[in-house]
Amino acid sequence: MQTENNIKALFQSKFDKEVEVLAKAPGRINVIGEHTDYNLGYVLPAAIDYHMYFGLSKNDKGVFNIYSHTFERLVSLTESDLEPAEDSWLNLVKGIIYQLKDKIGGFDMVIFGDIPVGAGLSSSAALCCGTATALNALFNLDLKKWDIARIAQKSEHDFVHVKCGIMDQFACLFGRTNHVLLLDCETLEFEESETDISGYQFFLINSNVQHELNESEYNARRIESTEALSILKGHNSAINTFKDVSLELIRSLESNEVWWKRAFHIVSENLRVQAVNRALKEKNMLEVGQLISQGHKSQKEYYEITCPETDFLAENLQEEQIVLGARQVGGGFGGCILGIAEDAGVEGMLDRINQKYNQAFNKQITKIPIRISRGYHIIHN
Ligand code: GLA
Secondary structure (H helix, E strand, O other), X not given: OHHHHHHHHHHHHHHOOOOOEEEEEEEEEEOOOOOOOOOOOEEOEEEEEEEEEEEEEEOOOOOEEEEEOOOOEEEXXXXXXXXXXXXXHHHHHHHHHHHHOOOOOOEEXXXXXXXXXXXXXXXXXXXXXXXXHHHHHHOOOOOOHHHHHHHHHHHHHHHOOOOOOOHHHHHHHHOOOOEEEEEEOOOOOEEEEEOOOOOEEEEEEEEEEEOOOHHHHHHHHHHHHHHHHHHHHHHOXXXXXXXXXXXXXXXXXXXXXXXXXXXXXXXXXXXXXXXXXXXXXXXXXXXHHHHHHHXXXXXXXXXXXXXXXXXXXXXXXXXXXXXXXXXXXXXXXXXXXXXXEEOOOHHHHHHHHHHHHHHHHOOOOEEOOOOEOOOOEEEEO
């Protein structure tokens, strides 16, 4: 409520009028299923209680005025300015306006966010989904959630050149309080399950490492996995996606080659996603934890998207008595670690981990308390 009032006041102070649409879009965690989305596999994300907030009104000048509170920048754009330039946050917004430009008029918008940036919690999907849904409401465009997810994804592809999958946009738009969402990224069918994990908690810490190669490495993995799939199709023409590849088949082809390692991660990760979803429903937290830790190992050894800091944190957490499992979350090469632990003693345990981390890398973790929250919504229009 406080933030909502702040957005109204901010809008008033910047544009000297009242907001017509006020909306918020959450970040996400992913319980398991990394780099499986663009490989048409399974993911298990949930929206979290950190948001991008949007306040908007129409203007009759045909201009797009955007104020970012985070960057303290007011930008005025016309249709001829809708090309990628230096600021990636602005490029993402431009990418949305570009796709909707024939259906909308001028507008004024303020954006404010409390999702940690560069932590693998999808602040960029929240920015894109939030902007698109707010414009949908302001101009009555009648876009459905999946239309918005595709528009948001295309903005990342074309305006910041990250060839992301659909998981982040999906979690941001479809998230539900206290539920994880099992999505089949091929059929786009999904199942919601309540996360009743009383006695245990998910915890999240930021390694505070942002890897510079993130974007190019991310796109490289996409190319490598496409190559891996075509090799597998050569072995069996009935294979369409990695979901059609059994663990037996992939094991029988074991090698040290890049294609095999990438394929092994995706095939085993798809199975882990389904297993975690089942174990969560059965409240078998030991199994959930084991699978989460196996997920980290697979990201490290086979998909090769971890870094020394996140390996150190995940592996040291896994040795703690109250921790059932821990792994790096998101696109990779840094960002956050998600773990599951017994409720009692988490704070002290994380302080111990922080001390070790500080000794080893001269860096600090940031604790990020999380609650599984609701997806994008209009607060008022
Ligand atoms: C990023 C991308 C997602 C997904 C994850 C890895 O968050 O935006 O589409 O590929 O990385 O699972």
